[in-house]
Amino acid sequence: MKKFLFNLALIAFTLAGLTASPAQNAATTNAPAATTEVKPADPTDSQRITDIEQYFQNMGVGAAGDTKWASKIANVPGPGHNGWMMTSAALVLFMTLPGLFLFYGGLVRRKNILSVIAQCYGIAGLVTILWVVFGYSSVFSGSGAADTEDVIKGVVGSYSANGMLKGVDSAPNTNYAYWVSQNVFSMYQLMFAIITPALILGAIAERMKFAAILLFVALWMVVVYFPLAHMVWGINGAMNGVWNAKASIHAIDFAGGTVVHMSSGWSALILCLILGKRLGFGRENMAPHSMVLCAIGTGMLWVGWYGFNAGSAVAADGVAANAFMTTTIATAVASFVWPLIEWMVRGKPSVLGFCSGAVAGLVVVTPACGFINASGALVIGVAAGIIPWFFCYKIKSWFGYDDALDTFGVHAIGGTLGALLTGFLATPSVNSNLNTNLKDIVGKTLWLEQIKAIGVTLVLAVVGTVVIAYVVKLVLGGLRPVDEVERAGLDLAEHGEEGYHQA
């Protein structure tokens, strides 16, 4: 019965995407033009040179002042920008497969290593299907002008406009990039959509059924991620402060402090509270089975994160270059500060401290990286080494919740901290796009807008998770495996495999 309902939900989503497309086509067929079109004149040499200069500066073509022309390189992706974005997309996927599953996998007990890997692969496939069928469309469809296409204006984009990636081809979508193919952009953003729910796995590790995780993720994407990403990054998103002049909340988030880290982190906390603690928590030895794997995964996350942060410029330009630098500084500093505190407080700097510090630095700098300078990155690095540390070491033991791999301590707290610090540290000197719509508030009241965005994100993540968790619990008859399965380890019972065999 449970399997039937689960499959039914998947099929329903797929059918929704498929049946929406023909309706859309019927509505937009145009009658052929009655008059013969005049072929536009070729641009002059001077105009063509201007177009090339625009490519270098990541700006649009075909116009200078009031003069317009039919550019020969309109609707064509630019090699440098496109190449960088394809690389970035691969780097972000690398963060999940295998970066995250090694990072998390090393931290769980031997008997559950494969469950972490299976969950990451499962999420990758599931989210890709949702993305193609209606996810990309819901997040990124619509234009600045015709925002009535949204299902909920500024909050939930149209599921059908680009459903099944209709209209998403190699030509750039100039709402988001002048020189990057829209299909590349879509795939790049897909990698973000994949890793975000995968982060939640950290809080519920070793004690949630595989089917429950997949169903939870499917619903969570629709209820939390797609709307949140639309609000913050969609061209007519209600919280897209940089690009939407009519945004309700003029907040900024370069690579996903709210969309990725806050959403997954706070959802993770709620889910781990609903699930309850692991059997034997506090009494039995639940030490990481391999700090080696964890450290390898951390390195992969760091390297991959360059695609996550610098790639969020959606261009190979000066903004990306700045984000590359700030990401490096914040991460390295945080990675140093965290074990330094350990050294002072309990006598030894640990490898887990280096790893946690690095990830914390990456998380906190995520919303800020394209908007801050080197000094700002240094401040963020220090803050990221201290505040998430405090939550992982002190707050967690005071309250006693079983956030197994510290998703809340690092991603929720780090993401919230980063979103807030971005409001104080953002400067147009490294990113002139801040002057487009935010000139009056940057350096003044931007932090207030950030707080509003933090609030919306928190409420959406928490309420969404509570509702979805109980729905999944109802449909599947429970979120946790039976005690015997949890004791023996998830790998054998859920996947029929052992990660390591004794010689």
Add this chain to the structure above:
Amino acid sequence: MKKIEAIIKPFKLEEVKDALGEIGIEGMTVSEVKGFGRQKGHTEIYRGSEYTVDFLPKIKIEIVITDAQAEAAVATIVKAARTGKIGDGKVFVSTVEQAVRIRTEEKGESAV
């Protein structure tokens, strides 16, 4: 025939093996075990979670030898395995009822 079981510190294995070889005892069975006596374990801390690990890795050596060799074997093992610190280990001697060499089906003392 006597069976000698010795629990020793892992890094002492080579020394004990060589010392036994010098008194004519060439064969043995070795296993990796864990245990503790008076030697304390250690504490590991992973982020905020502390774990006390009581068990320490040890090596168990088992040899079956003639009654005549037993006393010398025990003395050799004790001398080679000693460091003088807590956790050096213990040697146990028990009687073996029968021994058979699988290849030739020899029985008794000619099998050890």
